[in-house]
Amino acid sequence: MNLQITNKQLELLKQEAQRVYPVEACGLLFGKLTAESATVKRVVITPNTLQSNVSFEIDPKVFYDSFMEAKQEGLEFLGFFHSHPASTDPSSVDLRFMKLWGDAVWLILSLNDDKFAAFQLKNGRIQALRLRVEGKP
Ligand SMILES: [Zn+2]
Numbered sequence: 001m002n003l004q005i006t007n008k009q010l011e012l013l014k015q016e017a018q019r020v021y022p023v024e025a026c027g028l029l030f031g032k033l034t035a036e037s038a039t040v041k042r043v044v045i046t047p048n049t050l051q052s053n054v055s056f057e058i059d060p061k062v063f064y065d066s067f068m069e070a071k072q073e074g075l076e077f078l079g080f081f082h083s084h085p086a087s088t089d090p091s092s093v094d095l096r097f098m099k100l101w102g103d104a105v106w107l108i109l110s111l112n113d114d115k116f117a118a119f120q121l122k123n124g125r126i127q128a129l130r131l132r133v134e135g136k137p
Contacts, residue, residue: 001127002037003105003118007135009043010116016045017083017109024048026056027081028063029107030070037132038078038105042070048082055093056082079105079120086110088117090126098126105129 017025026048031041044066048056058080067077079101084091088110090098098106098121106119118129 001120001129002132003107003129004031004037004039004132004134005107006040007133007137009040010133012043012045013081013083013107013109013116014114017111020048021083021111022053022085023051024053024056024085025081025083025109026058028058028066029078029081029105030066030075031078033076033078038129040078041075042073043081044070053085054091077104079107081107081109083109083111086112088115090119095121095126099124 013027016027027046028044029040030044032039046058046062049059050057070077088108090106090108094106103120107116108119109116116131118131120127120129
């Protein structure tokens with residue numbers, strides 16, 4: 001499975017993560033989904049209502065509004081973005097929520113080494129997605 005995203009979108013997420021650091025930044029990813037790839041068409045930055053540096057939570061109203069807006073434009077919900085002060089590895093908290101969210105994509109930015117990684121839970125196991133980045137850095 002590939003996650004297609006543009007450099008511009010990654011840059012936006014990175015800026016937000018640096019802005020709210022040490023709190024975890026979070027956001028929603030919408031776009032097009034096929035069997036082989038998830039293509040990000042829209043990134044929605046959302047406040048972390050927990051204001052925590054180890055976990056994040058998105059206001060259900062913000063989630064709902066973003067979801068409906070994207071749906072009207074024919075975009076599907078792909079998954080979540082959030083940042084880590086440590087590595088990109090999903091935490092135990094992440095894993096718990098991954099189990100709740102089925103095949104949602106989890107895009108994680110490590111502020112440790114400035115790297116993005118994307119994961120998905122498949123048959124109860126964490127799988128890394130291939131990140132396909134379009135556009136110039
Ligand atoms: Zn996490």
